Structures are given as C-alpha cells and as structure tokens.
Amino acid sequence: MKEPANTTATWTADQPMVSINDVHKSFGELEVLKGISLDVMKGDVICIIGPSGSGKSTLIRCINGLTPINSGSITVEGQEVNSPKLDKLALRRKVGMVFQQYNLFPHKTALQNVMMAPVHVLKQDKAEVEKRAYALLAKVGLTGKEHAYPGELSGGQQQRVAIARSLAMNPDVMLFDEVTAALDPETVKEVLVAIKELAEEGMTCILVTHEMGFAREVADHIYFTDRGVIVEHGPPATFFSEARDPRTREFLGQIL
Amino acid sequence: MLEAFHEFFRQLAADYPSWNFIFFYRETEMNRVAQGIWMTIKLSVWCVILSVVIGVVGAWIKGSRHRVASAIVQGYIQFFRNTPPFVQLLFFYFALGQFTPTYSPDGWLEYPIISNVGWAIISLSFFAGAFNVEIFRAGVEAVPESTREAAEALGYTNLKAYIHVVLPLAFRVSLPALNNNLVNLVKTTTQAFAIAVPELLYQAVTIWNDYPSAQNPTMLLLFVVYILLVGILVYGMHRWERAMRIPGYGM
Numbered sequence: 001m002k003e004p005a006n007t008t009a010t011w012t013a014d015q016p017m018v019s020i021n022d023v024h025k026s027f028g029e030l031e032v033l034k035g036i037s038l039d040v041m042k043g044d045v046i047c048i049i050g051p052s053g054s055g056k057s058t059l060i061r062c063i064n065g066l067t068p069i070n071s072g073s074i075t076v077e078g079q080e081v082n083s084p085k086l087d088k089l090a091l092r093r094k095v096g097m098v099f100q101q102y103n104l105f106p107h108k109t110a111l112q113n114v115m116m117a118p119v120h121v122l123k124q125d126k127a128e129v130e131k132r133a134y135a136l137l138a139k140v141g142l143t144g145k146e147h148a149y150p151g152e153l154s155g156g157q158q159q160r161v162a163i164a165r166s167l168a169m170n171p172d173v174m175l176f177d178e179v180t181a182a183l184d185p186e187t188v189k190e191v192l193v194a195i196k197e198l199a200e201e202g203m204t205c206i207l208v209t210h211e212m213g214f215a216r217e218v219a220d221h222i223y224f225t226d227r228g229v230i231v232e233h234g235p236p237a238t239f240f241s242e243a244r245d246p247r248t249r250e251f252l253g254q255i256l
Numbered sequence: 257m258l259e260a261f262h263e264f265f266r267q268l269a270a271d272y273p274s275w276n277f278i279f280f281y282r283e284t285e286m287n288r289v290a291q292g293i294w295m296t297i298k299l300s301v302w303c304v305i306l307s308v309v310i311g312v313v314g315a316w317i318k319g320s321r322h323r324v325a326s327a328i329v330q331g332y333i334q335f336f337r338n339t340p341p342f343v344q345l346l347f348f349y350f351a352l353g354q355f356t357p358t359y360s361p362d363g364w365l366e367y368p369i370i371s372n373v374g375w376a377i378i379s380l381s382f383f384a385g386a387f388n389v390e391i392f393r394a395g396v397e398a399v400p401e402s403t404r405e406a407a408e409a410l411g412y413t414n415l416k417a418y419i420h421v422v423l424p425l426a427f428r429v430s431l432p433a434l435n436n437n438l439v440n441l442v443k444t445t446t447q448a449f450a451i452a453v454p455e456l457l458y459q460a461v462t463i464w465n466d467y468p469s470a471q472n473p474t475m476l477l478l479f480v481v482y483i484l485l486v487g488i489l490v491y492g493m494h495r496w497e498r499a500m501r502i503p504g505y506g507m
Binding site for chain 1: 405408409410411412416421424425502503
C-alpha cells in the first residue's frame with residue numbers, strides 16, 4: 001500500500017508503532033491518567049487490564065485522538081496525535097477502533113457498514129470495496145449475514161461486523177475497547193476467536209479487556225493499570241504467576 | 257355524460273339558489289378552481305422542500321461548534337416561531353418588497369424581481385423552516401454520541417458524519433413531528449391570499465364575490481380540497497416512514 005511520503009519519512013518498523021510518553025489527562029478535577037508511558041512495536045499484541053475507572057478506556061481513546069490529552073505525547077508511526085497540525089484522516093486510517101457497544105450504523109446492512117468508510121472517506125472504488133467487504137465478513141465468520149441489519153444480529157455478530165468494518169480501512173494497528181464486555185457469555189468466544197486470528201496474522205493490537213484467559217493466551221505483553229498509572233507490566237508467562245505489587249495481586253485474586 | 261353533469265348542477269342552482277355549484281358547469285369558474293388548486297400545490301411543494309432544507313442546514317449549524325452561526329440560527333428560530341406567520345408574510349411583501357430591485361422587460365412596466373408568489377414562498381418557508389430546525393435538532397440529539405464517534409473513528413469529518421450517519425437516523429426520529437409541521441404549512445398557504453397570490457382560497461373568494469349564490473358550495477369545495485391535499489401529504493409521509501423503517505431497530 002502506498003503511504004504519503006511525509007508520514008513514513010520519520011518512522012521505520014524498528015521504532016515503536018505506538019509510543020505513549022508521560023500522558024496526563026483530566027476530566028475537570030478528576031485526573032484519570034497520571035503519567036502513562038508505554039511502547040508498542042509492530043506486530044505486538046498488548047492487553048491493558050485493571051479495575052473499572054483506572055483509565056484504561058480513556059488511554060485507548062487517546063491513541064486515535066477521540067479524547068485529547070492534557071500533556072505528554074502519543075505518536076503513531078511517528079506522527080504526533082496531539083499536534084494541531086495532525087492530519088486526522090491519515091491517523092484514523094492507520095488506527096482502527098472497536099467499541100464496547102459495537103456502535104454499528106443501525107440504518108445500514110452489515111455489508112454497507114463495512115463498505116461505508118472506504119467509499120465515503122477514502123473514495124475507493126465501490127465494486128472493489130464490495131468485494132473486499134464480502135471477504136472481510138467471511139473472515140469474521142459472517143457469510144450469509146451480509147444483508148442483515150445490525151438490529152437483526154446478535155451482539156457477538158454485531159461486534160464481528162464492527163471488527164470487519166474497522167479492518168476495511170486497512171489499519172496498521174487495532175484498538176479494542178472492552179469489546180466483549182457487553183456480550184452474552186456464549187457469544188464472547190466467537191469475537192475472541194476473530195481477534196485471535198487477527199493477532200496471529202501479525203496485526204498490531206491494543207486491547208482493554210477483562211478476559212484474563214484470553215490475555216494470557218494472546219498477549220505479548222500485559223499492562224496492569226490502577227488509578228491512572230501503570231502499576232506493573234510484563235509478558236503473560238511471568239505477569240500472572242509472579243505479580244509483585246499488592247494491588248495487582250489483589251486484582252488478579254478477585255478475577256482469577 | 258359530461259353535459260348531463262353540467263345540466264344537473266345548473267338545475268340544482270335553479271331549484272336551490274343558495275347551492276349554486278357554478279364551478280361545475282361554467283368553464284371560467286372551473287378554470288379558476290383548477291388554477292387555484294395548482295397554485296396551492298406549487299406553493300406547498302416549494303415551501304415543503306425549502307423549509308426542510310432550512311431545517312436540515314439549521315440543525316447542522318446549531319449542532320456545530322460555531323458559536324456565532326449557532327446564535328444567528330437561534331435568533332432566527334425565536335423570531336419566526338414567536339411572531340404570527342401572517343404578520344411575517346405582510347412584512348416580507350410590503351416592507352422588504354419595497355427594497356427589491358425591479359426589471360422592465362418591455363421598457364414600460366416595472367416588475368419586482370420577487371413576485372408576490374415568490375414572497376409567499378420565502379415567507380412561509382422561513383416560518384415552517386424555524387420549526388423544522390427544532391424538529392431535526394431533536395432528532396439529531398436522539399442519535400447516540402457513540403454512533404457519531406464510531407464514524408469519527410473511521411475518519412469521517414463532522415460534515416460527512418452528519419450527512420451519512422447522523423441525519424439519516426435523525427430523520428427517522430423526526431418524521432412524525434415533521435409530518436405535523438408540514439400539514440400546518442400546507443394549510444397556512446391560504447394566508448398568501450392576503451398578498452393576492454392566486455391560490456385556492458383567493459380563487460374561491462373571487463368566485464363568491466362574483467356569484468354570491470356560489471358561496472356555500474365554494475366553501476364546501478375548500479374543505480374537500482384541503483382534506484384531500486393534506487390527506488395525500490399524510491399518506492405519502494406515512495409511506496415514507498414505513499419505507500425507512502429499519503428491521504430490528506426501535507424507531
């Protein structure tokens with residue numbers, strides 16, 4: 001895929017794809033991020049876990065500029081997310097995002113949901129996009145549901161459409177914001193399988209999740225956040241068994 | 257057949273002098289009614305289209321972060337919603353009408369570039385448009401922020417998200433209220449009578465001024481025609497509402 005020259009000039013694949021440095025974010029009086037730093041390399045799958053209200057979702061929303069930060073810096077492929085000169089479209093075609101509540105466009109079929117952004121935003125050829133959309137829906141196991149409206153699909157199916165919709169923009173990194181939290185237990189698995197396949201194909205993924213089993217299996221690195229700071233992090237093999245901080249232990253003790 | 261029809265009403269008028277259905281047997285009056293209905297339809301269609309456009313654009317401006325533009329739209333709404341449409345019409349035609357440039361196709365007579373029909377369309381569209389802004393605004397507010405955010409995350413600009421995501425959903429919420437307002441609009445076109453727009457009421461009054469015996473039948477005609485016109489509009493809106501219904505979606 002051709003990239004505009006100015007965005008790739010400063011970034012090479014041996015540098016972090018997403019780099020977060022000392023990020024602070026407050027909503028009014030409440031400081032939800034108190035100096036978060038982490039790097040994500042190309043192809044990494046990282047999971048961010050932690051109790052509710054610890055700033056996980058805010059952090060992930062900052063990465064594609066949905067929530068502006070107060071200080072610090074976030075770069076995606078070398079591009080400063082908080083710069084006033086930021087090309088928002090360029091950022092958003094690099095960064096795909098899947099939400100907890102799916103947020104599909106309810107007036108469009110599954111196929112149209114997947115096709116819309118490439119056609120409207122990237123002005124790609126409709127016939128070509130349609131072919132890709134069929135393939136993407138097949139990839140997430142939704143062949144035969146192309147013409148169903150979101151309201152006619154189960155939560156798990158809707159979430160898989162949302163994943164396909166995001167992938168249609170050919171992103172370099174995918175953000176997953178508690179994507180299984182709103183699902184029935186029996187449909188959680190189908191969504192996790194779709195994400196796992198993506199991760200295995202080498203997609204860079206940043207997940208906020210409560211699925212510890214999934215995190216252990218898929219993640220390259222796990223970050224535990226509490227009250228706006230990263231308390232502890234490490235590869236899953238050591239993270240779950242050798243957590244040192246009492247807060248991490250307490251959290252894992254409640255969940256596992 | 258047609259001759260028998262004419263003859264029946266001619267006889268009816270002779271037997272019952274206050275029931276002179278003159279527009280059923282005299283061609284001049286028949287044409288007046290036809291022209292009146294046609295003018296009413298033209299006024300209605302133009303005003304419906306323009307007022308909906310005003311509503312859509314106004315709702316967009318009001319929802320944008322542009323403070324000044326938003327305040328202007330708010331002022332417009334307050335003015336047009338809180339003053340009588342009849343006064344607005346007179347104001348547009350008599351006050352603003354003085355300042356409109358004129359043209360002279362034959363070198364003798366001066367015509368204003370905006371005719372009385374033009375002023376009626378402008379005035380009524382602004383009147384109904386003010387309500388439409390509020391109607392669409394309510395619809396826009398019913399669209400969840402998270403849906404708009406999903407569009408934003410896919411690279412949609414605010415305007416593109418409004419056109420492709422927010423507006424189609426807002427429209428569905430707004431349709432019942434819009435329906436009511438457009439029905440009112442069609443009925444309000446009768447006020448154009450006051451600035452001599454030859455719509456149906458104007459033609460009807462002309463007929464019964466010429467033929468006082470035709471007053472009762474002409475009033476009856478007015479009721480019947482407006483019931484039919486509004487009926488067609490409501491039927492069309494309901495068909496549209498049904499066609500836009502989303503399977504599995506609450507609205």
